[in-house]
């Protein structure tokens with residue numbers, strides 16, 4: 275186990291470069307047979323490792339298996355990262371860890387696949403294997419629910435910045451917590467937490483982020499095919515990125531922004547909602563309104579159908595873009 279973990283770290287550090295079996299054995303303080311066995315185990319787990327006699331082993335540049343070792347390579351700071359290849363829901367597991375293990379702020383769960391990915395308002399979140407990034411980050415913030423409402427908006431900006439840094443692609447933000455690319459939703463955010471009824475203070479908050487990096491080879495399921503999109507298209511057809519690098523960028527940006535008391539400017543600059551007619555979805559009721567702006571605390575300023583002004587703190591809206599029939 276220790277050999278496999280250290281080997282993973284070594285191969286990730288030298289991604290795209292050959293390292294001789296002898297050098298690996300020396301660094302890992304084990305036999306070359308043990309190295310060979312660990313390499314085979316990693317190959318079985320999906321790592322693309324090229325073995326050439328007299329040259330050694332190389333982790334292919336295209337290899338993209340999520341791991342603690344690979345994410346940590348890109349991280350600067352103190353985080354506890356746990357990576358799963360399969361999980362029920364990263365939010366659910368982290369919430370449990372927050373209570374039963376008293377996990378600290380900075381604890382982050384990343385998974386390649388979620389069997390029961392959760393969306394907002396009790397919906398499910400499609401979380402297939404190998405194409406997305408599903409992660410949840412734990413905070414132990416000061417203050418009440420109201421004091422922490424901006425966190426979801428800061429998380430949206432963290433994703434915006436991380437994707438821009440890693441891919442150069444600029445997404446749009448849709449109030450309150452979705453990210454869009456080419457008119458398709460590519461990221462959703464679900465924040466959950468627990469507050470003390472005695473102090474009124476938050477005990478913990480879990481911010482969960484799901485990003486569709488690639489479109490599944492078989493396409494999106496029929497119930498979301500008209501709405502869901504991906505950043506890079508099908509893996510077999512387009513550009514590839516290292517999801518570990520993207521995860522690290524999201525984690526670092528998010529925890530940095532979570533400390534700030536002011537809303538990151540991109541949340542307003544890149545938001546597609548202001549200036550549009552919208553449908554406000556309020557539980558089972560839907561009403562027409564016009565969005566006029568995003569306030570400094572991330573709330574949405576609207577004009578109701580009767581002409582009165584209103585501020586939306588939570589909720590969900592649909593937007594009809596002026597020149598298109600599309601509803602986002």
Ligand code: BTN
Pocket residue numbers: 362363364365366388390391392393394395397399407408409410452461462463464482483484485
């Ligand atoms: C939404 O768009 O309705 C929110 C989707 C949030 C999905 C993420 S994926 C990681 C984390 N774990 C979950 O079960 N949900 C969130």
